[in-house]
Amino acid sequence: MAFIRVGPEDFDLGQEMAALRGEAGDIGAVASFIGIVRGAAGAPITAMTLEHYPGMTERAIARMAAEAEMRFALSACRIIHRTGCIPIAGQIVLVLTAAGHRKAALEATSFLIDWLKVAAPFWKKEHLAGGMERWVDAQAADDSAAARWQSS
Amino acid sequence: MVVRLLYFAWLRERLGCAEEEVTLPAGVDTVGALLGWLSARGEPYRQVLTETARIRSAVNQDFASDSSPIRAGDEIAFFPPITGG
Numbered sequence: 001m002a003f004i005r006v007g008p009e010d011f012d013l014g015q016e017m018a019a020l021r022g023e024a025g026d027i028g029a030v031a032s033f034i035g036i037v038r039g040a041a042g043a044p045i046t047a048m049t050l051e052h053y054p055g056m057t058e059r060a061i062a063r064m065a066a067e068a069e070m071r072f073a074l075s076a077c078r079i080i081h082r083t084g085c086i087p088i089a090g091q092i093v094l095v096l097t098a099a100g101h102r103k104a105a106l107e108a109t110s111f112l113i114d115w116l117k118v119a120a121p122f123w124k125k126e127h128l129a130g131g132m133e134r135w136v137d138a139q140a141a142d143d144s145a146a147a148r149w150q151s152s
Numbered sequence: 153m154v155v156r157l158l159y160f161a162w163l164r165e166r167l168g169c170a171e172e173e174v175t176l177p178a179g180v181d182t183v184g185a186l187l188g189w190l191s192a193r194g195e196p197y198r199q200v201l202t203e204t205a206r207i208r209s210a211v212n213q214d215f216a217s218d219s220s221p222i223r224a225g226d227e228i229a230f231f232p233p234i235t236g237g
Contacts, residue, residue, distance in 0.1 A: 113237055
């Protein structure tokens with residue numbers, strides 16, 4: 001059963017890794033992904049606001065985590081997705097997986113972040129220097145990244 | 153029948169509304185029909201909700217399409233394509 005947290009609080013990779021290893025028992029590999037607020041070329045972004053659909057978000061993540069646990073035989077899995085305003089270089093999302101071998105842990109992490117980007121109801125708004133703001137458009141590349149897991 | 157509507161991201165901002173309860177006439181029983189009924193209420197609904205290529209929906213917190221049925225008491229959400237992660 002994956003650990004899932006959605007909310008404004010930041011996370012500490014060391015603490016989460018220790019918790020994951022405590023849950024996982026006898027494993028051979030852990031893999032992690034952290035998403036970070038980055039500046040875009042030509043657009044001085046100062047912060048990002050993450051809005052979500054409370055209730056549906058947690059359900060959607062729980063469903064994809066359950067699929068990853070089964071498909072990659074994970075021993076443990078932790079997913080943290082932050083909401084609210086996050087400054088540039090701040091952490092947005094953490095995916096941590098534990099498995100018997102590296103391939104399963106690495107692939108499960110990739111599977112989870114690809115699906116999070118297209119199937120969990122979050123929306124990003126960029127805050128620009130000078131007080132301007134704009135909603136981020138969805139990327140077709142994100143859909144194709146998630147879709148490749150359907151055929152494999 | 154009465155349903156609860158939720159709007160997110162730029163839909164929420166442009167409609168000036170996060171959530172509302174509406175009473176639907178008979179025959180408005182799919183997501184697509186609901187979008188048509190809402191658009192017929194006039195601005196800003198007409199302009200915002202006719203950008204159908206950019207609008208996604210969920211019924212009771214499951215992704216839906218225009219042909220998805222809706223029933224009394226349902227929670228129906230409209231939002232832009234997802235940009236999380």
